[in-house]
Amino acid sequence: MIATGDAVLVINAGSSSIKFELFDAQQVPGALYAGQVEGIGAAPRFSAKDAAGARLADQRWSEGGAPGDHGAALRVIIGWLAGVLAGRRIAAIGHRVVHGGPDLAAPVLVDATVMERLGALASLAPLHQPHNLAGIAAAAEHFPGVPQVACFDTAFHRAHAWEADTYALPPEFYARGIRRYGFHGLSYEYIARSLAQTDPALAAGRVVVAHLGNGASLCAMHDGRSIDSTMGFTALDGVPMGTRSGQIDPGVLLHLMASDGMDTTAVQKLLYGNAGLKGMSGISQDVRDLEASADPRAAAALSHFCWRVRREVGALAAALGGIDALVFTAGIGENAASIRARICAGLGFLGIEVDPALNDANAPDISAPGATTRVLVRATDEEGMIARHVLALLQRSEKA
Known part of the structure; x- marks a missing residue:
């Protein structure tokens, strides 16, 4: 159950970076803190800022001691967050996952079965999917028992007409999931939502x-x-x-x-x-x-x-x-x-x-x-969209 002061952490793990935003669970959108570790495996840099845009951290590493993989980069982020949480409880963690396949068309609570299904899709998004899943695994290790929610870039496109999604192949290929999925859905969903509010x-x-x-x-x-x-x-x-x-x-x-x-x-x-x-x-x-x-x-x-x-x-x-x-x-x-x-x-x-x-x-x-x-x-806000999905899913789970 979400309580006053609780926070939602959003993690967006890419091929060479991990972006994060921390939200007050009762004041989404509008991140309390945001930052990233970029250049993972090359020339890593950690930066973070507050809601007003003030730079709170900017760290670069020489060859020694640099985070060499996504797990190490997430440890840097978590270590920094420990100093700014100020007693806030992280109630849930939302993750951007690029590919949800033909069946995962809405945010889901992550368990072993979901991880297995998403892992099977890694070859379809090799620059992203393995790192998305590594971010989930690392977050689960550092925050045991905290709900992890996967939000999919493909989900926004799942209502396409068959004509738009099929390839000119025998029907059994479409049945096997060989079809057009579309991506960047969290960004497009945010733009659609923003336009609906303003115009x-x-x-x-x-x-x-x-x-x-x-x-x-x-x-x-x-x-x-x-x-x-x-x-x-x-x-x-x-x-x-x-x-x-x-x-x-x-x-x-x-x-x-x-x-x-x-x-x-x-x-x-x-x-x-x-x-x-x-x-x-x-x-x-x-x-x-x-x-x-x-x-x-x-x-x-x-x-x-x-x-x-x-x-x-x-x-x-x-x-x-x-x-x-x-x-x-x-x-x-x-x-x-x-x-x-x-x-x-x-x-x-x-x-x-x-x-x-x-x-x-x-x-x-x-x-x-x-x-x-x-x-x-228009500026997009994938992390803010993920935070909204996380809260909505938790609320539905509480009512179930």
């Missing part, structure tokens, strides 16, 4: 959301529900990303395996780690680095990225039968004004036009005067 009429309409970060995808929403998404069976599909290829002709992979002798491990390494902006540019996966570079490969990589995102906006508008708003979110979407401008430059036929001054200022609404389709910039 209900727009939220009820046809909205394309572009979650553009190191991982990137787009989602078509109508009346706050996911209709289609650019990601598919894995988080590898769709637009190019920081290190991931995005959509690629499967014939390319067959050719590489037959002609170059590449095995599945080599193909996975190429598509997940040595492709995308990093692979195309040979420089960096960071848009800021590419925009600052004079190397023509950097410019080419950004041009391809913008072209592919623009194409997917058009495709998703077709899936919706029109478009009332385009929403940019996540690291690139929220901060890279030049990328937003380049994506929107070819979308005038959809009524999309941005105001350069508003766009450069990262304004919440960057639509040009007279544009028939609104273009918005």
